[in-house]
Amino acid sequence: MTEAEFEELLQRYLDGTSRPGERALIEQWSNQLGEPENLVLPPTQHEQVRAAMWQQIEHLTQDSLSNTPPVKELHPSTSLWRMPVMRWVAAALLVVGVALAIVLPQKWESAPVPSTTAVEWTQHHNKGKNIELLTLVDGSRVTLSPGSGLQYRAGLTGPRREVRLQGEAFFQVAKNPDAPFLVYTDQLVTTVLGTSFRVKAYAGHKNEVAVHEGRVSVQLRRGADLSATPVQPAAEGIILLPNQRVAxxxxxxxxxxxxxxxxxxxxxxxxxxxxxxxxxxxxQALEKAYGVEIIYDEAKLVNCTITITFYQESESLYDRLDVLSKALGASYSPADNARILFHSDGCTL
Structure with missing residues (x-):
């Protein structure tokens, strides 16, 4: 099953237009739980169900197609399974599980996410208490945090260098403009040509990407344009620069x-x-040092001068803005697009 086929099946399920076989399975599940057959899932929870289902599909296909032990699954408590969203996930997985039994023998070349076969993919799980350093065949280095797992093609073959992450890792990617490097989490796709960045994707938490250097393209995994790069980003994606992140x-x-x-x-x-x-x-010096845009009213600051020295290397950008704001009776706050808004009523001569 490709992710596109999965999206179509899920959308039919959420819209109440399931095909006869799919509907029968949902009704069977509904009868087992003693719930009404025609429950409606609120649109605001569609993405939550979709993400959980697709993650489970990957685990199921990995278990069926690879000799590598599957990722250990969490077993929710009884109280968690009483939540409406999770019960809908259970129903959807019943439908998808049967569909997988039918489509697993089919070829996976057309899938918009990397396929998983025993020959092509390697899985590494950091079971220790310390970080582990992995060096991939292309020279890229991955610092894998404890409890985190990484899947990657042994030779990083093909037009894209693709890896999957569960947990947290810092990537130092070897430059190769002809073969973009893609990191898949359950919710995001991060694409680089060669740079360093950190990705967090712990189960049940936000997915985060933070850039150390270079340019990184990030987009939602659902419907991702896998041909997009930091040079030619996807229409629905964003470009992150150093000191910027997305969650x-x-x-x-x-x-x-x-x-x-x-x-x-x-x-x-x-x-x-x-x-x-x-x-x-x-x-302006702070902007240049940290690569951040600081928005301020030039007209209000035209008469403002100051004598000040920032000494400590350990002082953060915010420490320095605090000192400057206190000296001027000003303030600052975060603004859209990773910028800072500096508020000042100006100075009198």
């Missing part, structure tokens, strides 16, 4: 939005000693 949860689906990382790193060292210099010059 997404199927529980509260919304368009992808850039944010600043929690502690932006200095990208371009600057001199942070200012003697009676315009405040705008201080803000």
């Amino acid at each position: 997404y949860s199927a529980l509260t689906p919304r368009p992808l939005r850039k944010q600043l990382v929690q502690n932006p790193a200095i990208l371009t060292p600057q001199t942070f000693t200012f003697d009676k210099q315009p405040v705008s010059k201080v803000l």
